[in-house]
Amino acid sequence: MIRNTSGCPLYLGGIAFLLLASAASAQNTGNYPARPVRMIVPFAPGGASDFVGRILQPKLSEELGQQVVIDNRAGAAGNIGVEMAANAPADGYTFLLGNVGTMAINPAVYAKFSIQPVRDFICPSLVVDVAGALAVHTSVPGNTFKDFVDYVKSRPGKLNYGAAAASSAQGLTMEYLKLKTGMDIQQIAYKGGAGPATTALLGGEVVASLVTTASFVPHVKSGRVKVLGVVAPRRVAALPEVPTFLELGFTELKNGSWQGVYVPLKTPAPVVKRLFAAVTKVMADPWVVERLSAGGADVLVSKSPEDCGAFMKTQTEFWAKIVKQTGVTAD
CATH class of the missing domain: 3.40.190.10 (Periplasmic binding protein-like II)
Known part of the structure; x- marks a missing residue:
């Protein structure tokens, strides 16, 4: 056994270091967020994702107690913003507002894109379904x-x-x-x-x-x-007389352009839990619900991060099947 100059086994020093690091990490995540948080919107201002992001931003800022700053990173059908978010530090201070295109369709149509959302992200919760x-x-x-x-x-x-x-x-x-x-x-x-x-x-x-x-x-x-x-999963409030494609017999068309909050894979569990709680509360705010509904978006909140992950997997498989059947590619 290798010993240091004090005669104590070196592995005890290593354990002590790990315990201290773990305690520091827990303290840091317990104070989350302690500074402004960046929300990457992978599309230009004015689109559906930006519309949703700008409704959520003030209420999330209130709930988290820190300013949430929108960062529009458009390009390559959203892949530029997705890659930036995936490579950000996994500390909760950068999250992505991803949608069905960036998180479930792009992996199938951009075969050369290295990011796989199901593998590289955690989804604290979905937020909306835009019909x-x-x-x-x-x-x-x-x-x-x-x-x-x-x-x-x-x-x-x-x-x-x-x-x-x-x-x-x-x-x-x-x-x-x-x-x-x-x-x-x-x-x-x-x-x-x-x-x-x-x-x-x-x-x-x-x-x-x-x-x-x-x-x-x-x-x-x-x-x-x-x-x-x-x-959409149900009729749209702005067009109540129009049937859903589910009603018309197309049972696989259960969702429109859903959107959710995503953080890098190794984000600590307490941070994911904090974001889930904040998003859940914000999405129940009547001010948020009313403004989203006016723009044709329905609130769609996950039961848990695990529920969102399962939804993502199912949607990725569904769209991969559709892409294969239609032969659509973006490469």
């Missing part, structure tokens, strides 16, 4: 999804629909619906998100578009488009 909506131009006959399917089938290969991107949740959802119904309709992917795809629909450049519900609500009320179905 997707299939809207059609007023020139399309009928008022139901079945009417639309029949119309498309009567003109195989002659019609186009708009999407925010080929590999977006909405674009892949439409491709999934094509597979299930046998529709032959071509996708036009618009750079810049839901805005250009919505503009194209309003102008009659495409006969349909599948993007977030919030993009269509004002135009439905003005009679410029018709919404035939929403991708």
